[in-house]
Amino acid sequence: MNKTLTIVVPCYDEQEVLPETVKELSNILRGLIKENKISSQSKILFVNDGSKDKTWDLISKYTKEYDCVAGIKFSRNYGHQNALLAGMSVAVKYSDMIITIDADLQDDVNAIPKMVEKYYEGYDVVYGVRNSRETDTFFKRRTALAFYSLMRKLGVNLVPDSADYRLLSRRATKSLLSFKERNLFLRGMVPLVGYKSAKVYYARKERFAGKSKYPLSKMIHFALDGITSFSIAPIHLILYLGILTVIISIICMIYTLVEKITGHIVTGWASLMLSIWFLGGVQLISISIIGEYIGKIFSEVKHRPRFNIEKETYTDKMIKGN
Ligand code: UDP
Ligand code: MG
Numbered sequence: 567m568n569k570t571l572t573i574v575v576p577c578y579d580e581q582e583v584l585p586e587t588v589k590e591l592s593n594i595l596r597g598l599i600k601e602n603k604i605s606s607q608s609k610i611l612f613v614n615d616g617s618k619d620k621t622w623d624l625i626s627k628y629t630k631e632y633d634c635v636a637g638i639k640f641s642r643n644y645g646h647q648n649a650l651l652a653g654m655s656v657a658v659k660y661s662d663m664i665i666t667i668d669a670d671l672q673d674d675v676n677a678i679p680k681m682v683e684k685y686y687e688g689y690d691v692v693y694g695v696r697n698s699r700e701t702d703t704f705f706k707r708r709t710a711l712a713f714y715s716l717m718r719k720l721g722v723n724l725v726p727d728s729a730d731y732r733l734l735s736r737r738a739t740k741s742l743l744s745f746k747e748r749n750l751f752l753r754g755m756v757p758l759v760g761y762k763s764a765k766v767y768y769a770r771k772e773r774f775a776g777k778s779k780y781p782l783s784k785m786i787h788f789a790l791d792g793i794t795s796f797s798i799a800p801i802h803l804i805l806y807l808g809i810l811t812v813i814i815s816i817i818c819m820i821y822t823l824v825e826k827i828t829g830h831i832v833t834g835w836a837s838l839m840l841s842i843w844f845l846g847g848v849q850l851i852s853i854s855i856i857g858e859y860i861g862k863i864f865s866e867v868k869h870r871p872r873f874n875i876e877k878e879t880y881t882d883k884m885i886k887g888n
Contacts (some may be wrong), residue, residue, distance in 0.1 A: 568605040569662035571598070571682060572880075574653030576646050577625070578615040580669040582775035584624045588635065590675050591667075595634055603682055607660070611636050611880055612669075613653040616643030629879050636880035644873045646779070647750035650730055651743070652873045656880050658739045665733045667694075670776065672701070673731040674768040681733040681766050690738040690761035694731035696770040713789055720797040723757045725765070732756065748866055751792040794858050801859065804852045811848060 573591055577584065591610050598604045612625045614637060625637040638652060650666050657664050663685050667673050677694055684692040699707045714726045730752055734742065741759045742752075757763075780788070793800065818837075 568602060569685070570660060571595070571604045571608040572653075572657035572661040572664050573610045573678070574613065574650060574657055574664055574666045575610060575669050576613045576615055576649035576653065576666075577617060577621050577669045578643065578646070578649070578779045579617045579619045579621060580776060581617075581619045581621050581624060583670050583773070584612075584621060584628075586774055587669050587671055588628050588632065590671065592632055592634055594675050594678050598679060598682060603679070603686075607885060609634050609636050609657075609660070609880065609884075611638065611653050611657050613638045613649040614640060615645065615649040616640050626879075636884060637877070638875055638880065639877040641874040641876040645750075646730070647752055648873045650752060651750060652875060654734070654739050655743055656875075656878060658736060658743065660880070660885055661739075662736050663733055664736075664739050665731075667731050668729075671774040672771050673729075674771065677731070677766045677768040684764045684766065685733055685735060687764070688762060689764040690735040691756060691759065691763035692733040693725045693728040693756075693763065693765045695725065695765045695767050696727045696729075697767040698769050699727070701770055701772045709785075713792075717754075717792065717796075720793065720799040722754055722792070722796040724753055725757065728765070729753060731768075734759075735761070737761070747795065748868075748870065748872060749791050749795045749862055750872070751788075751795050754792055754796045790858070794862055798859070800855050804855055807848060807852065811845070 573595070575587065575591070580587070588610070595604075595608055595610060599606050599608060610632075612628075612635065614622045614625055622637070622639055625635075625639075628635040629637055638656060640649065640652070644652075653666065654664055663682070665678060665681060667675070667678075673694060681692040681694070699710070702710070710727075714724060717724050734756070738756075738759050738761050741761075742755060745755055745758075747755075818841075
């Protein structure tokens with residue numbers, strides 16, 4: 567018997583691209599079903615992440631028009647990572663493999679059959695990796711590069727140039743879903759799942775339509791989340807900074823004593839002012855880094871639900887009805 571695939575697509579205000587997305591994804595799915603690569607129960611699962619536009623109306627319409635389309639509606643916007651997780655937690659009940667892909671068609675849908683092939687070759691995790699970043703702005707390219715190299719230095723295992731376009735087998739998905747953290751950084755969590763993994767390369771395109779839903783502020787927040795959820799290296803850094811400051815202050819002390827003994831008059835105002843500002847800055851940064859971690863503990867211990875599903879059309883009935 568053929569294995570069932572579900573393609574999970576998070577959508578936030580994507581009314582401009584959805585008509586094209588559903589067309590391209592359903593074509594790929596149909597092709598795979600026709601070639602007997604996947605079962606006819608395979609689905610595309612759109613997760614509406616609290617969109618303010620007509621996204622949910624479109625998803626409901628497609629649910630009726632296409633047998634292979636199902637939808638989940640969040641009660642409000644919970645963010646991209648939570649939308650992916652919700653889609654996976656629903657899809658895992660009915661699927662042998664799950665592919666997650668953005669709604670904007672930046673990721674080449676033709677990589678899907680290649681991912682499925684890798685699954686049959688025995689891989690549990692298949693990463694979609696961009697082989698070029700030409701369509702990204704210079705700024706985004708540079709910052710992404712710096713981010714990946716920083717993460718590597720901090721000891722976090724990430725697959726460079728891979729985002730949230732990937733295939734996970736059922737057991738890999740189950741294992742990922744057993745991670746109970748609220749601050750989600752999926753691309754850091756997936757490598758922790760283990761299993762045999764493979765890569766599929768593709769060229770990342772321009773967004774098909776609409777605007778990016780990741781403005782700079784959200785991107786910085788996401789990057790900080792990635793660092794502080796996966797590494798306590800910044801806290802160690804504070805310790806080193808503290809040790810360095812103490813060493814400098816000992817040198818300064820010796821210098822001051824020598825100056826005093828040799829009778830030089832030190833006015834001292836400039837150095838005093840400088841050290842007050844410098845030390846004040848170092849202390850503030852240090853406290854804020856520790857605060858960042860305490861904030862993270864605060865949000866984790868609350869154990870709030872990661873999402874709240876208002877409506878769901880991917881149900882047992884849909885499977886049996888097919
Ligand atoms: N997205 C989401 N919730 C959000 C922000 C984004 O579900 O709060 C979805 C969005 O609809 C898209 C994907 O996440 O399918 C990636 O977003 P986008 O393409 O805007 O990010 P970029 O490619 O610019 O980094
Ligand atoms: Mg995009």
